Amino acid sequence: MLYPQRANAGGLNRWLVFEANTGAHRPAILAGSRSHASKMLSTASGNATVISTHFASVRRGLSDTEVAAVQGIVEVLAAARDRGAFIYVAGNGGSASTASHWVNDLGKATKRSGYPPLKVMCLSDNVSWFSALSNDEGYEEAFAGQLDNFATPGDVLICISASGNSLNLVRAVELARERKLRTLALVGFDGGVLGKLVDTAVCVHSEKGAYELVEDVHSIICHAITRCLTVRRLGSNG
Secondary structure: OEEEEEEEEOOEEEEEEEEOOOOEEEEEEOOOHHHHHHHHHHHHHHHHHHHHHHHHHHHHHHHHOOHHHHHHHHHHHHHHHHHOOEEEEEEOOHHHHHHHHHHHHHHHHOOOOOOOOOEEEEOOOOHHHHHHHHHHHOHHHOOHHHHHHHOOOOOEEEEEEOOOOOHHHHHHHHHHHHOOOEEEEEEEEOOHHHHHHOOEEEEEEOOOOOHHHHHHHHHHHHHHHHHHHHHHHHHOOO
16 A cells, blocks of 8 residues: 655655555655745745734834823723722724733733722623624614613723724713713724724824734733733732
8 A cells, every 4th residue: 555755855845655565665756846846935935024024013013102101001990990990891803802802811810819809891792782782773882882781980991993983982982981981092093083082092003904013012002001900919919
């Protein structure tokens, strides 16, 4: 019986055919293998350029982020924790994933025995409620409809959006302001509507459509804020 096994030698695409009855290997060289290898090298070079460019863009986006604005969000969340206020986080698409991930980190990673926890909720997580509101009342009510049940003066709403123009987030901020919540946002591009509507916004300035860049930097900002809140609690001997 013959069993083909892939190998490479001298830039040639070879298959070593193993003959089970004799234990011998015999090479079979495939036609066109040199041109295929050339295409693979070209593709690898192109991939390396894309990767390096993206990494450089993320580094630039981070270096341009206003540290003072991020510190401001840390202070708002720390104060909300101390007074027992609720924190609501919302986002769409990739930003919904960022919101969900961050709520996990804020709720669990910052918690210490003997100290009040962060009371934090992701408005993007309840798919049944989210879709019911979207279907029955309009997509723009998907977050505001949930927030309407909980929002209390002194609570905090955080919106995450690359464009800053998502109608359901804008509507949530409008409701939050009516209810006297503190409003924060992580945005990108030119900041959009949210950048001007909330109390504090951190904007990852970029060209419109650079979603991967903005979402990557937002994720790092979230981790940095979580780390600050965790370190502050550890510094309190928690």
